Amino acid sequence: MSDKNTAPASDKESKSEAKSGERVIKKYPNRRLYDTSTSTYITLAEVKQLVMDGESVVVRDAKSGDDLTRSILLQIILEEEAGGAPMFSEAVLANIIRFYGHAMQGFMGAYLERNVQMFTELQKRMAEQSKGLTPEMWTQYMNLQSPMLQNLMGNYTEQSQNMFVQMQQQMQKQTEQMLDAFGLKKPAG
Structure with missing residues (x-):
């Protein structure tokens, strides 16, 4: 579940840095993911749903701004592979x-x-x-x-x-x- 919180101070600048149509998610040191579009914290499952819905998602480290998208996508794949029916043998x-x-x-x-x-x-x-x-x-x-x-x-x-x-x-x-x-x-x- 997402919980509404006030937007971090640097939220406005990350919206301006985002490419048109990209959904910017910030990852904080406490491993929480913050959706700058909705100004809410979201779960990894919700990031997965955004991807499933065809959203263009970019995940950035909240402190350094480093692109963490690949590692988050790989984490989603790892969880899916570890769950029910894996796709890869x-x-x-x-x-x-x-x-x-x-x-x-x-x-x-x-x-x-x-x-x-x-x-x-x-x-x-x-x-x-x-x-x-x-x-x-x-x-x-x-x-x-x-x-x-x-x-x-x-x-x-x-x-x-x-x-x-x-x-x-x-x-x-x-x-x-x-x-x-x-x-x-x-x-x-």
Whole structure:
């Protein structure tokens, strides 16, 4: 639950520093989160709900102004993973960890980001097409839409595959540029 309190003195300046449409949350040393838009203290669960509602949220350290958004989002993910049904298997988490410090780290991050974005767009299209359906109607809809779903998933898979090929091509090009920079020739093959 949020409790109304008076706004901290520096609240006005953080509103002016915020990008248009961003919801600024300040994190205080006592681990409390303060929503500058509503002038209330909020919980991590409420920050999660803001994200779920599509709000653009930025979390800043109240004292230093440092951006803490990533750490708060990771904290939300950690709590979700520790709760009920985790999204990532241990194998997936281990593989993600293996990419840190690897030459492919940047590519992997971009690849995952694009895939999540495509999947989100797919989910939105499905939601738009199924508005107002009861569970029984949803079952019938899914049975009737199976070819369409296969087509959507096929498009998703094809886009994912194309991104992977682009990533490989970009890596090959960068390797060739690096070899050229060192005066080495690309091995014949």
